[in-house]
Amino acid sequence: EDQVTQSPEALRLQEGESSSLNCSYTVSGLRGLFWYRQDPGKGPEFLFTLYSAGEEKEKERLKATLTKKESFLHITAPKPEDSATYLCAVRGLNNNDMRFGAGTRLTVKP
């Protein structure tokens, strides 16, 4: 069964303090690893899709990387507006079922 585990559950950073979020996964036939951002009271918003080990994607202060067993979301010099819950998900052989991790709740203090 496809599984996704995210760590840490919660992360508190000072503004400008860089860090990384981890997403470990097991999946039969990876058809995509996805990162979403979720603000309180809202639906998840798409950030990145990664398809193969070694792939990297960047957007502003965020960079996502992928290995055969895990993905990292690196946050460089974060700002308070980066505070949110970050969700990781995988799509495997069952292309209609995307499995989500429980998320990492990030708080960036000014």
Add this chain to the structure above:
Amino acid sequence: NAGVTQTPKFQVLKTGQSMTLQCAQDMNHEYMSWYRQDPGMGLRLIHYSVGAGITDQGEVPNGYNVSRSTTEDFPLRLLSAAPSQTSVYFCASYRAGANVLTFGAGSRLTVL
């Protein structure tokens, strides 16, 4: 484009009552799905549809029914609500081949 629209945003039910959560999308997406989000458990797939007239079960389908009579609409029905169905429900859709889910704003359901 409004994207994915869910109604209602909040609902309180008593055990045994029935209700329907509405979901509509205006992006002509073939695929639509319902997830529930519970603390510490992440989003879990309830039911999905790959097109009008076609539905299938996800990871946690018990207690829920769906139908897809049009491309735009995908309602989720609770026939006899239970406290275990207290959760936040999200509807999502994507266009075939695009692979990226677009989510609605969510519906918070409390069953007393």
